[in-house]
Amino acid sequence: MKAQAIIAQVKQLAKAERFDFMTDMDSQKLKLFVKLSERHSIELHIPFKQFEQMLPQLRAAIVALRELHVSGIRFKIVSRRALPWRQSWVSHKSL
Numbered sequence: 001m002k003a004q005a006i007i008a009q010v011k012q013l014a015k016a017e018r019f020d021f022m023t024d025m026d027s028q029k030l031k032l033f034v035k036l037s038e039r040h041s042i043e044l045h046i047p048f049k050q051f052e053q054m055l056p057q058l059r060a061a062i063v064a065l066r067e068l069h070v071s072g073i074r075f076k077i078v079s080r081r082a083l084p085w086r087q088s089w090v091s092h093k094s095l
Contacts, residue, residue, distance in 0.1 A: 002030075002048045002051055003023075003025050003030050003048070005051070006030050006046055006048075006051050006055070007023055007030070009055050009058075010023070010032060010058075013058065013059055013062070017059065017062060017063060017066075019034055019035060019062065019066065020034075020035040021033060021034050021035065028047060028048065029045045029046055029047045029048060030045075030046045030048065030051070031043055031044070031045055031046075032044040032045075032046060032058075034062055034065070034066075036065065036066060036069040037069065040069065040074075042062075042065050044058070044061070044062075046058070
């Protein structure tokens with residue numbers, strides 16, 4: 001039932017902001033795929049337990065990500081395992 005409520009909100013948002021999307025879900029979350037271009041999309045995870053807190057932020061996130069993509073900035077969220085292991089972080093505290 002929460003998934004249907006989330007999808008209803010996403011449909012309203014998609015109509016207002018003019019974006020294409022598709023969804024998938026598991027027992028914990030709804031996966032929202034937002035089309036950024038013909039070749040690119042972003043996958044957003046919306047946990048069912050937190051959807052009421054996350055929905056107000058969803059519009060701003062989608063708008064910002066689409067604007068970044070249009071401007072030519074490409075992005076990817078990676079896990080710790082995907083980081084180059086020979087590199088070390090530059091700490092802002094050390095600057």
